[in-house]
Amino acid sequence: MLTMEQIYHIKYLRNQKEESLRKIARETGHDFETVKKYVEKDNFNLDLRPKRRKGKLEPYKELIDSWLMEDLEAKPKQRHTAQRVYERLKEIYQTKLNISDRAVRAYVSRRKKEIGLDTKCYLPLEHPPGEAQADFGAAQFIEKGVKYDGFYLNLSFPYSNAGFFQVFKGQNQECLLQGLKDICEFIGGSSTAIWFDNMSTAVNEIRKQGQRDLTKGFERFMLHYGFISNFCNPNSGHEKGHVENKVGYHRRNFLVPIPEFDDIREYNQELLRRCQTNMRRNHYKKNESIAKLFEADQQALLPLPKAEFEVYKLEAVKADNYAKVRYGNQRYSSAPSYAGKQMWLKIGAHEIEILNQDYQKIIKHDRLYGDQKESMKWVPYLELLAQRPTALKYSGFIKELPKTVQKHLEQCDYEAKKMALKTLTRMVNHTNIETAVQAFEIAIHKGVIDIDSIWATYTRLTSGIAEAAEIILPATVPELKEYIPDPSLYDALLQGGDSKWNQ
Numbered sequence: 001m002l003t004m005e006q007i008y009h010i011k012y013l014r015n016q017k018e019e020s021l022r023k024i025a026r027e028t029g030h031d032f033e034t035v036k037k038y039v040e041k042d043n044f045n046l047d048l049r050p051k052r053r054k055g056k057l058e059p060y061k062e063l064i065d066s067w068l069m070e071d072l073e074a075k076p077k078q079r080h081t082a083q084r085v086y087e088r089l090k091e092i093y094q095t096k097l098n099i100s101d102r103a104v105r106a107y108v109s110r111r112k113k114e115i116g117l118d119t120k121c122y123l124p125l126e127h128p129p130g131e132a133q134a135d136f137g138a139a140q141f142i143e144k145g146v147k148y149d150g151f152y153l154n155l156s157f158p159y160s161n162a163g164f165f166q167v168f169k170g171q172n173q174e175c176l177l178q179g180l181k182d183i184c185e186f187i188g189g190s191s192t193a194i195w196f197d198n199m200s201t202a203v204n205e206i207r208k209q210g211q212r213d214l215t216k217g218f219e220r221f222m223l224h225y226g227f228i229s230n231f232c233n234p235n236s237g238h239e240k241g242h243v244e245n246k247v248g249y250h251r252r253n254f255l256v257p258i259p260e261f262d263d264i265r266e267y268n269q270e271l272l273r274r275c276q277t278n279m280r281r282n283h284y285k286k287n288e289s290i291a292k293l294f295e296a297d298q299q300a301l302l303p304l305p306k307a308e309f310e311v312y313k314l315e316a317v318k319a320d321n322y323a324k325v326r327y328g329n330q331r332y333s334s335a336p337s338y339a340g341k342q343m344w345l346k347i348g349a350h351e352i353e354i355l356n357q358d359y360q361k362i363i364k365h366d367r368l369y370g371d372q373k374e375s376m377k378w379v380p381y382l383e384l385l386a387q388r389p390t391a392l393k394y395s396g397f398i399k400e401l402p403k404t405v406q407k408h409l410e411q412c413d414y415e416a417k418k419m420a421l422k423t424l425t426r427m428v429n430h431t432n433i434e435t436a437v438q439a440f441e442i443a444i445h446k447g448v449i450d451i452d453s454i455w456a457t458y459t460r461l462t463s464g465i466a467e468a469a470e471i472i473l474p475a476t477v478p479e480l481k482e483y484i485p486d487p488s489l490y491d492a493l494l495q496g497g498d499s500k501w502n503q
Contacts, residue, residue: 002030007038014039056099057107060089064104068111082108127158130300132191133243134180136171136199139251142260143267148370152255153179155194156246160293161283163246164275165254166268168349169369173201177221177311178349186272189301190225195240197232217313224309226302253278265350313347323380325354330368335380338362379433386421389414405440408449419451427458435461 002010010028013019021039025032064085071079080088082105089097089104136151151171156163164183168175176199184190196202204213212231214222222229232240254274261267279291286293317325323339324331327347334343334354346353347367354362365375378385378397385392392398398406412420420440427436439458443449448457 002034002038006030007041010035010038055103057103060099061107063089063092064107065111068108068115072115080108127242128192128300129159129296130157130192130302131159131195132157132193133195133240133246134176135197135240135243135247136176137165137247137251139167139255140258141167141255142258143264144262147258151175152250154243154246154250155180155183155191156243157191157294157297158242160279160297161242161290162275162279162294162297163243163250164272165246165250166271167255167259167264169264169367170349171199171201172349173215173217174311174313174347174349176201177217177309180221180225181309181311182268183272184225184304186276187298187301189298189303191227192300192302193228193230195230195232195243197240202229203231221309221311224305224307226305311348315345315347316342317345318342324374327352330372331374332363332365332368333374333376333378333380334362336384379428382421382425382428386418386425389417389421392417392421401437402441404444405437408440408444420454423451423455427455431462 006028010024010030013024013027014021019027021032021035024030024039025035028035067080067085067088083101085108086101086104089099133156135154137154138149138151141148141150148169150167150169152165152167153171153176154163154165164186166179166182168179180194198212200215202215202218204215214229218229254271259267276291279294280289282288283290283293315327317327319325319334319338319341321339323334323336325334325343325345326332327345332345332352332354338356342357343362344355344357344359346355350367351364352367353364356362363377363380365377368375376396378395378400381395381397385395385397392409398409401409409417409420424436424440427439436458439461440454442461443454443457446457448454
């Protein structure tokens with residue numbers, strides 16, 4: 001314990017000299033926590049309370065308190081009950097334990113209230129315009145008939161009670177950053193500060209005194225948009241309670257029943273518009289529309305950077321003998337010429353691009369999530385199939401074609417199939433697989449299945465020349481009877497002439 005003179009000196013350095021706690025600790029030679037204790041102390045009255053008589057529980061209080069303090073870092077369902085405290089004491093002291101379980105229950109109940117394990121009081125905080133909170137929620141959705149156990153990123157603005165969200169098939173860093181980017185672009189600016197929990201997509205490690213080591217991708221994004229990132233204390237989701245409530249609100253009001261759509265990117269744009277419309281309602285406390293209050297948020301936003309931020313992660317991979325690459329538990333096709341070679345994966349929230357060593361695009365895939373194991377793009381393999389037409393029926397490519405084209409190729413002999421695949425490859429190299437397949441379908445439907453006719457159909461489709469329409473004559477034009485020529489009328493001319501012509 002320090003003397004009054006020492007305490008006064010500490011107070012003097014703090015209040016009069018306005019020195020920092022660490023500087024005072026260095027100057028006085030006292031521990032930092034000791035300096036902090038006396039700087040914060042404001043009651044120097046003598047303690048005249050009588051000393052309490054020690055009870056039977058006294059020898060065990062320190063141990064019980066240590067268990068309860070450890071519970072502050074544990075999840076609620078894994079904290080000590082009074083019964084568990086009593087059982088642990090019996091395990092340790094066995095027959096020497098001379099207290100009742102009733103006494104333990106009473107003490108544990110009182111101490112839990114004192115240290116805040118039973119009830120917590122949260123301070124109502126004021127949030128300035130422009131600040132936001134971010135968090136993921138979980139929800140199912142259906143894209144192109146496939147159900148996903150997905151997630152949705154929520155960004156809420158406590159000042160106005162505005163909220164926006166985007167759905168994703170994962171909650172990785174690419175999804176986090178893509179969601180933030182899309183929302184920022186929609187509202188026309190970036191939040192001045194955003195509160196997050198300690199998600200691994202943003203935080204690598206929490207160090208002493210709350211310092212965070214941020215992930216490189218998140219750090220680059222934060223620097224690009226200029227916002228400040230604030231992180232909650234561990235197990236303290238209430239510190240961003242506004243977005244926690246918005247997660248539930250968005251699920252109840254936008255994601256019930258389970259949404260169905262064909263393209264997740266188009267659906268996300270629709271969600272942003274619906275969130276904007278939802279702001280027409282009044283604020284729950286300020287008696288003004290959320291849209292009107294959000295104007296103050298927007299005025300405080302940071303301007304969007306001139307250069308667009310491209311959200312992706314780059315990873316080096318090596319293709320196997322089938323020219324396929326692996327990312328996580330999923331595999332993606334590239335092109336036959338890259339079998340066994342080193343390549344790059346450009347990984348986004350919705351797509352994965354496969355690049356060669358010079359960062360030139362080879363092929364693009366939709367990113368796989370969940371139980372999806374493989375994405376196969378057959379277009380780069382067409383040239384190889386054209387060289388080995390008998391392999392067509394064993395490839396997955398033929399199953400991706402329309403039934404009419406499948407049937408046509410199955411009926412072709414070796415040479416015809418080879419020529420058809422070469423023509424298909426030539427068409428794809430000029431335009432795309434969709435146009436090439438359309439040309440085959442039209443030609444087959446018209447019954448002209450020779451290669452020249454199929455190529456002529458493709459040329460018409462790609463040149464912009466419209467197909468000649470059938471000519472329909474008006475009713476006033478008289479109907480002409482069908483004329484059937486009779487060559488027998490000319491038979492007489494084939495007979496010999498009279499004698500004067502023969503002389």
